[in-house]
Amino acid sequence: MANSELDILAIAAHRDDVEQTCGGTLLKMAEQGKRTGILDLTRGEMGTRGSAEDRAAEAAAAAKILQVSWREALDIPDGRVENTWANRLKVARVIRQTRPRVVILPYWKGRHPDHYTASKLGYEACFLAGLAKLNVEAALSHQPSAFSQVASAVASVVAGEDQTSTSAAKAGRRKHGVGTTGVPALSLSKGALRGITPGESSEGAGEKLAPHRPFKIIYATLYYDIRPTFVVDITDQFEARFESLMAYKTQFSDQEAGKDIFPARDEIRARVESMARFYGMMAGVTYGEPFLQKEVGLVEDVTAIPVKSI
Numbered sequence: 001m002a003n004s005e006l007d008i009l010a011i012a013a014h015r016d017d018v019e020q021t022c023g024g025t026l027l028k029m030a031e032q033g034k035r036t037g038i039l040d041l042t043r044g045e046m047g048t049r050g051s052a053e054d055r056a057a058e059a060a061a062a063a064k065i066l067q068v069s070w071r072e073a074l075d076i077p078d079g080r081v082e083n084t085w086a087n088r089l090k091v092a093r094v095i096r097q098t099r100p101r102v103v104i105l106p107y108w109k110g111r112h113p114d115h116y117t118a119s120k121l122g123y124e125a126c127f128l129a130g131l132a133k134l135n136v137e138a139a140l141s142h143q144p145s146a147f148s149q150v151a152s153a154v155a156s157v158v159a160g161e162d163q164t165s166t167s168a169a170k171a172g173r174r175k176h177g178v179g180t181t182g183v184p185a186l187s188l189s190k191g192a193l194r195g196i197t198p199g200e201s202s203e204g205a206g207e208k209l210a211p212h213r214p215f216k217i218i219y220a221t222l223y224y225d226i227r228p229t230f231v232v233d234i235t236d237q238f239e240a241r242f243e244s245l246m247a248y249k250t251q252f253s254d255q256e257a258g259k260d261i262f263p264a265r266d267e268i269r270a271r272v273e274s275m276a277r278f279y280g281m282m283a284g285v286t287y288g289e290p291f292l293q294k295e296v297g298l299v300e301d302v303t304a305i306p307v308k309s310i
């Protein structure tokens with residue numbers, strides 16, 4: 001993979017969340033020539049079935065099915081996703097590295113604390129990533145000099161200064177590719193997932209990624225019962241998305257029975273299909289994935305608005 005820059009980055013708490021909530025959309029975008037990526041905040045070490053290593057291999061297999069260009073997992077503890085300064089910095093570093101135009105986050109309410117915390121953590125990391133004076137690498141390496149820069153950036157925010165530097169971001173696009181960022185990108189062809197840990201950079205805190213703020217943040221709402229603001233038609237991607245979920249064999253196969261995986265598979269398929277049909281029906285298509293955006297929609301031509309009223 002020549003570079004790690006993406007059009008769309010989906011951020012989620014656990015490996016297999018993206019496959020369940022917005023995998024069809026990622027595949028659809030990839031089929032349209034967009035570069036997509038997935039950032040899993042945790043590595044799944046708390047799962048009752050399978051090790052973190054098993055889940056890494058499964059995540060790589062799922063990513064391949066969804067045709068994503070980039071996938072990594074952070075080292076945030078599974079079951080303990082917290083919206084801390086350090087975690088925001090880790091996610092902000094990935095946003096600067098991958099420079100997505102669109103970020104997909106989980107919806108901000110839910111049953112699992114990791115899910116709704118990931119939403120707020122992701123949003124605040126997107127904000128931080130755009131702060132021109134924030135040196136994320138230095139802050140993560142806990143060097144004393146980092147604190148003055150962070151304090152300076154925060155002080156600027158309080159003062160209401162515009163922190164996003166478009167020219168700096170463009171310069172960063174040209175300058176920073178894999179190998180210069182200090183953050184190793186996943187090479188799916190090698191089948192290995194690498195996490196990002198503070199201080200892992202071989203180039204140290206001196207290497208500074210240019211600020212970047214995503215243009216758009218949308219929220220995948222499938223885990224929560226709320227009316228979406230729009231639905232992506234995944235009719236043509238549904239089967240592949242289901243296969244990407246089935247790639248998590250340690251999670252979804254009926255191991256205890258020791259027979260075949262079909263009972264579990266059939267049950268999961270019924271659930272996944274009914275949800276996709278439900279949201280598809282809302283939009284007049286067969287299968288859909290639901291999203292919410294905080295902003296209003298903007299229309300140029302009212303005769304071209306999709307989804308029939310009557």
Ligand SMILES: [Zn+2]
Binds near residue numbers: 013
């Ligand atoms: Zn999850």
